[in-house]
Amino acid sequence: MAELLKFELVSPEKLLMSKDVTSVVIPGTEGDFGVFANHAPVLSTMRPGIVDITMQDGSNERIFVRGGFAEVNPNGLTVLAEQATNMDDLDANALAQHIQNAQEDVNDAKTEDKKQKAQETLDHLKQLEASL
Amino acid sequence: MANLKDLKNRITSVTSTQKITRAMQMVAAAKLRKAQEAAEAARPFSERMAVVLANLSAAMEGREGASPLMAGTGKDQTHLLVVCTAERGLCGGFNSSIAKLAREKANILMTEGKDVKILCVGKKGHDALKREFDKIIIDVVDLKSVKSIGFTQANDIASTVLSLFDDGEFDVCTLFYSEFKNVITQIPTAQQLIPAIVKKSDDVEPLDLNGAIYEYEPEEDEILADLLPRNIAIQILRALLENGASEQGARMSAMDNATRNAGEMIDKLTLSYNRQRQAQITSELIEIISGAEALNG
Numbered sequence: 001m002a003e004l005l006k007f008e009l010v011s012p013e014k015l016l017m018s019k020d021v022t023s024v025v026i027p028g029t030e031g032d033f034g035v036f037a038n039h040a041p042v043l044s045t046m047r048p049g050i051v052d053i054t055m056q057d058g059s060n061e062r063i064f065v066r067g068g069f070a071e072v073n074p075n076g077l078t079v080l081a082e083q084a085t086n087m088d089d090l091d092a093n094a095l096a097q098h099i100q101n102a103q104e105d106v107n108d109a110k111t112e113d114k115k116q117k118a119q120e121t122l123d124h125l126k127q128l129e130a131s132l
Numbered sequence: 133m134a135n136l137k138d139l140k141n142r143i144t145s146v147t148s149t150q151k152i153t154r155a156m157q158m159v160a161a162a163k164l165r166k167a168q169e170a171a172e173a174a175r176p177f178s179e180r181m182a183v184v185l186a187n188l189s190a191a192m193e194g195r196e197g198a199s200p201l202m203a204g205t206g207k208d209q210t211h212l213l214v215v216c217t218a219e220r221g222l223c224g225g226f227n228s229s230i231a232k233l234a235r236e237k238a239n240i241l242m243t244e245g246k247d248v249k250i251l252c253v254g255k256k257g258h259d260a261l262k263r264e265f266d267k268i269i270i271d272v273v274d275l276k277s278v279k280s281i282g283f284t285q286a287n288d289i290a291s292t293v294l295s296l297f298d299d300g301e302f303d304v305c306t307l308f309y310s311e312f313k314n315v316i317t318q319i320p321t322a323q324q325l326i327p328a329i330v331k332k333s334d335d336v337e338p339l340d341l342n343g344a345i346y347e348y349e350p351e352e353d354e355i356l357a358d359l360l361p362r363n364i365a366i367q368i369l370r371a372l373l374e375n376g377a378s379e380q381g382a383r384m385s386a387m388d389n390a391t392r393n394a395g396e397m398i399d400k401l402t403l404s405y406n407r408q409r410q411a412q413i414t415s416e417l418i419e420i421i422s423g424a425e426a427l428n429g
Contacts, residue, residue, distance in 0.1 A: 010180065012283040012369050014173035030349050043184065044349035045358050069359065071184060080177055080184075082283060082362070110298075 003037035004056065006076030009063065011084050024077055025052040026070045035070075035077050042072045048098070048124045050087065051079060062087035064128075066098065092129070099125045136412070139405040143398060150394035156222065157387035164315070164380035170280070171312060171373040178366050185328075185363060187346070188356050199353075201360040204327035205303045210247040212302035213238060214293065214325070216309040216371050217257030218379040219276045224386030226310060226318065226379055231260035233320040234308045238265060249302055253289060253372070270296075281376055286369030293368075294361055297326060309371035310378040316385055318378035323371070325364055 004020040023036045027049025033042075048066040055061060068081035085094070102122040109115035189202065215234045217227045234257070238248045250265055252258040253273045262269060273289055275281065293305060305326040310318045348355055 008176075010177045012174060012177045012286070012366055013170070015176050028349055040347060041345070042347045042349060043188070043355060045355055067362070069184070069355070071180070078180060080180060082287075082365075110295075 005035060005037040005039075007053065008076065008078045009051070009084060010078065010080050012082060016084055020056065022054045022056055022058075024054070024079075026077075026079065027051065027065070028070070035072055039072045039077070041074070043069065045069045046079075046081070048121060049128060051081075051084075064090050095125065095129050099129065136405065136408055139401060139408065143401045143405065146394050146397050146401065150391055150398065153387045153390040153394060157384055157391060160223075160380045160384040160387060164377065164384055166280075167373070167377040167380050168312070171370075171377045174370060174373050178370050181359070181363055181366055185356075185359060188352055188359070191346070191348075191352050192356060199357050199360050201297070201326055201364070202328050202356070205300075208246070208304050210249065210302040210304075211241050212249045212251060212293070212296065212305045214251045214253060214289070214305065214307045214368075215257045215261065216307065216368075216375050217252070217254035217260075218375070219255050219274075220379075221256060222386065223379050223383035224389075226382035226386075227254075227256040228260060229318075229320045230308055230310055231257055233322060235261065235264065237306065237308075237322060238268075251289075251293070254375075275372075281369075281372045283365070283369055286372055287365045289368050290361065290365035293325070293364065307367065307371050309375045310382075312374050312377040312381060315381045318382055323367070325367055328360060328363065 002022065005023060007017070007019055007021045007024055008015065009017040023034055025032055025034045026044065027047050028044040029047050030044070032049075033044070035042075046065060046068050049064070051063045051065050053061045053063070064083075064085045064087055065079065065081035066083040068079065070077065070079045072078075099122065102118060102125050105118040106115060106122055109118050213234055215230060217230050221227065234250070238250065241248050248265075248268055250261060250269045251271050251273070252261065252269060254275060255272070258269065258272045271292065273292070275285060278285055296302060297305070304324065307323045307325050309321055309323070311321045313319055
C-alpha cells in the first residue's frame with residue numbers, strides 16, 4: 001500500500017477535515033497540481049476552484065474553495081481556505097451568488113491592478129459554472 | 133422609616149430583579165460555551181497563517197519592495213484605532229475597559245501631535261467614545277443583526293480598513309479588543325495591525341525540510357501581497373471571536389454578582405420587615421393588655 005498523505009483543510013471558522021488520504025489535487029493560481037505523500041515543500045496561493053481529494057479507499061471527495069493557499073511541508077498538506085463548500089452542497093444558485101459578488105467586485109475595483117484580480121476571480125467562477 | 137407595605141413591595145421588586153439577573157447569567161453561560169468553542173475553532177487557521185507569514189517574511193528579509201502593509205508607509209502621522217466592543221451592555225466593565233484603553237491611547241497620540249481616526253465596531257464602544265471623539269469617529273460598524281460572527285463580517289471590516297489604507301487615510305492601524313483569558317479575567321488588548329508585526333522566525337520552530345527548499349508559486353512577494361490583506365481579516369475575526377467569548381464571560385460574572393447582591397438585599401429587607409412586623413404586634417398587644425388592665429383596675 002502506498003504511503004498516505006496527511007491532509008488538513010482549515011477554514012477561518014474551524015478545522016474542516018483532518019485525514020490521511022492518498023492524494024489531493026489543488027487548484028493553484030498558476031495551475032492545478034497533485035500532491036502525494038513525500039511531495040517537495042510548496043507554498044501556493046489558490047484560485048477559486050475544486051480541491052479533489054482521493055481517499056484511502058479510492059473514493060473521491062470534491063470541495064469547492066474560494067481564496068486561500070495551500071502549504072506542503074514534510075508534515076503533510078495544509079489547505080487554508082476562506083470559504084469551503086462540499087461539492088454536493090454547492091448548487092447552481094450558490095455559485096450564481098458567488099459570480100454576482102465577483103461581478104460587483106469588478107465594478108467596484110478602483111485601481112487597474114485590483115480590477116484585473118477581480119476579473120480573474122470572476123473568470124474562474126464562470127469557468128467553474130460551465131463545468132458543472 | 134418605611135412602613136410594612138413599602139418594605140413588602142421592595143422585597144417583591146428585588147426578587148423579580150434577581151430572577152432576571154439569574155436568567156441572564158444562565159443564558160450567558162450557555163452562550164459563553166458556544167463563543168469559546170468558536171474562538172478555539174478559529175485558532176488553527178490564524179496559527180498556521182502566522183507560521184506561513186513568518187517563513188515568508190524571513191525569506192523576504194532584506195529585499196526591496198516589501199508591501200506597505202508590512203513595512204509601513206514610512207511615517208506614523210495618522211493613526212486609525214479600530215475599537216471592537218459589544219452590542220449590548222450589562223456585562224460589567226467589559227465595554228468600558230476597552231473604551232478606556234482606546235481613549236487613553238487616543239489622548240496620548242493627540243498630545244504627541246498625531247492625527248487620530250476611530251472606527252467603532254459595536255454600538256457600545258461608539259456610545260462610550262462619541263462624547264469625547266465625535267469628530268474623529270469615521271465609521272461605526274453595527275453587528276446587531278448578526279447572529280453568529282463569521283469570516284464574512286471580519287472580511288467586511290478588513291476591506292473597509294484596507295480601502296482606507298489604500299487611499300492614504302492613515303499610516304498605523306491598531307485594533308482594540310478584549311482577550312479572553314477565562315471567565316473572570318478578560319484583558320483589554322491593543323494590537324497593531326498595520327504595519328503588520330510578524331513574529332520573528334526565531335519564535336516559530338523551523339520545520340525540518342530534510343534539506344529541501346520551499347517552492348513558491350507564484351513568487352514570494354506576490355504570495356505575501358496576497359496573504360497580508362487576508363491576514364488582516366483573520367486578525368479581525370480572531371479579535372471579534374475573542375471579544376464574543378469575553379463579553380459572555382464578563383456578563384456571566386457580572387450577573388452572578390448581581391444575583392448574589394440581590395440575594396443579600398432580600399435577606400436584609402426580610403429581616404427588617406420581620407422586625408417591624410413584630411414591633412407592630414408587640415405594640416398592639418401592649419395596647420390590648422393595658423386596655424384590659426384599665427378595665428380591671
